[in-house]
Amino acid sequence: MLIFVGFFCIYYFYYHKNQTGQNNSAASTLASKNFDTNIEENQTQSYFLSIENLKINAPIVLNVEGNDKNAYYSALENGVAHMKRTALPGDAGNTVIFGHSSYNATNNGNFKTVFARLNELKVGDTIEIKSQNKDFVYKIMEKKIVSAEEISVVHQDKTTQRLTLMTCWPVGTVDRRLVVIAELMR
Amino acid sequence: MKKLLVIIFASLVLATALPLYLVYAGFGQEGAFINVKARLEVSKDNVNWVNYEAEDDSGSGTLTVSPGDTIYFRLKTWNTGTHSVANVAYAAAFTNQQYLIDSVMFTGSGGGSGDLGDDGDPANGYSMTGEGYNSETGIATFELSGVAADSTITSGYQSGGITSQIATGTPDQTIITAAVTISDAVDLEIGWLNNIVSRAYADEFGTTTIGIIVSNPAVANNTADQSIVQTLPATGPNSADI
Numbered sequence: 001m002l003i004f005v006g007f008f009c010i011y012y013f014y015y016h017k018n019q020t021g022q023n024n025s026a027a028s029t030l031a032s033k034n035f036d037t038n039i040e041e042n043q044t045q046s047y048f049l050s051i052e053n054l055k056i057n058a059p060i061v062l063n064v065e066g067n068d069k070n071a072y073y074s075a076l077e078n079g080v081a082h083m084k085r086t087a088l089p090g091d092a093g094n095t096v097i098f099g100h101s102s103y104n105a106t107n108n109g110n111f112k113t114v115f116a117r118l119n120e121l122k123v124g125d126t127i128e129i130k131s132q133n134k135d136f137v138y139k140i141m142e143k144k145i146v147s148a149e150e151i152s153v154v155h156q157d158k159t160t161q162r163l164t165l166m167t168c169w170p171v172g173t174v175d176r177r178l179v180v181i182a183e184l185m186r
Numbered sequence: 187m188k189k190l191l192v193i194i195f196a197s198l199v200l201a202t203a204l205p206l207y208l209v210y211a212g213f214g215q216e217g218a219f220i221n222v223k224a225r226l227e228v229s230k231d232n233v234n235w236v237n238y239e240a241e242d243d244s245g246s247g248t249l250t251v252s253p254g255d256t257i258y259f260r261l262k263t264w265n266t267g268t269h270s271v272a273n274v275a276y277a278a279a280f281t282n283q284q285y286l287i288d289s290v291m292f293t294g295s296g297g298g299s300g301d302l303g304d305d306g307d308p309a310n311g312y313s314m315t316g317e318g319y320n321s322e323t324g325i326a327t328f329e330l331s332g333v334a335a336d337s338t339i340t341s342g343y344q345s346g347g348i349t350s351q352i353a354t355g356t357p358d359q360t361i362i363t364a365a366v367t368i369s370d371a372v373d374l375e376i377g378w379l380n381n382i383v384s385r386a387y388a389d390e391f392g393t394t395t396i397g398i399i400v401s402n403p404a405v406a407n408n409t410a411d412q413s414i415v416q417t418l419p420a421t422g423p424n425s426a427d428i
Contacts, residue, residue, distance in 0.1 A: 066414060066415035066418070066419050067415055067416055069419075069420065072419050076421065081419070083414065083415070083419070084414075085413065085414045086414060096414075098418075098419050098421055099421060100421045100422070101421055101422060102422050102423055103421075103422070103423060104423050115421065146418075148417045148418045148420070149417055149418075150418065151411040151412065151414070151415055151416070151417065151418060152411055153418070154411055154414045154415060154418075155411050156414075166418060166419075166421070167421045168420060168421040168422035171422075172422065172423065173422050173423075174420040174421075174422035174423065175422075177418045
């Protein structure tokens with residue numbers, strides 16, 4: 001009887017040890033977070049960028065993925081690009097629009113140098129975005145040159161209504177970025 | 187003959203162990219000898235405490251905080267078994283610990299290390315050792331030299347706390363959790379049999395948790411730059427096409 005009990009104990013001891021050993025990790029829960037940009041994927045509204053001082057009048061291609069080179073090169077053949085996940089014109093936040101300062105001569109498109117003279121803009125100048133329903137007038141507050149890694153220029157602060165124009169600088173290179181920042185006047 | 191004697195001796199020892207095991211199940215499994223329990227709570231004012239899960243009386247509560255808030259964690263532990271217990275080991279794991287700053291362990295809240303009992307009984311002579319809280323990993327390990335037998339959540343318990351602060355810029359709706367697990371204990375009266383009698387280490391009742399939700403609408407209005415682009419688009423000549 002004792003032998004039976006002894007072997008039973010040995011069996012149960014090892015079985016139980018293996019079972020409990022699996023429960024030693026503490027529970028952890030991480031919240032998954034989504035950034036809601038409040039931007040509809042399919043916009044039917046058409047917008048045009050108008051800068052009278054530079055004689056620029058270009059269609060704005062909406063919701064262009066700034067991380068996808070093929071996508072934005074394709075969009076830039078048809079105008080300037082509104083960066084996806086940034087505010088739409090007139091909305092709270094930062095409307096980021098970028099365009100070519102130069103491009104290869106053999107490539108397609110009529111807007112290969114649309115922002116080549118962007119550096120001629122001065123603080124206080126105005127920029128217009130026109131749509132079927134409303135025109136938005138922005139006043140330039142700042143002009144600066146930054147590195148390609150300076151992604152803070154696309155930051156969305158929804159307490160403001162900002163427009164950021166961006167292009168490669170100097171012309172003929174992709175070295176840096178010329179950035180013009182304007183605030184909505186009306 | 188010698189082999190038979192060894193088998194009989196082993197069987198006698200094991201047969202003694204079996205009834206001991208039946209009454210000595212370990213932490214929180216209603217073992218009669220030792221039954222160590224724990225309850226982790228969190229508070230914004232060091233007065234009103236919230237618990238999410240505990241063996242006894244789970245609160246299912248979550249504390250809502252804002253960036254900049256000072257928060258207090260309090261861990262209570264007690265032993266409803268009839269035997270005093272020594273070297274009780276605990277492991278705590280925090281999630282999203284990068285949003286907890288200036289964390290100070292076991293000072294200023296929930297009793298503090300000078301009065302682990304927080305019950306007018308100056309620590310019962312018990313002391314705390316261990317690695318403390320590592321803010322990089324969000325892990326804390328520590329050990330109490332003893333928890334009195336027949337103690338309860340209101341009498342004779344031990345407690346200690348962590349004071350911390352919610353970092354500014356913590357994203358809205360961030361959930362921070364903390365879980366404390368009892369990972370070991372030694373029954374003082376069973377003594378050397380602790381190494382023979384099997385114990386339910388960190389069983390399902392040996393864990394207690396709290397949850398915190400950070401409310402930060404200002405950050406909710408902002409979209410992370412990294413989620414928009416990794417680098418600014420190239421709007422010059424395409425080198426791949428040259």
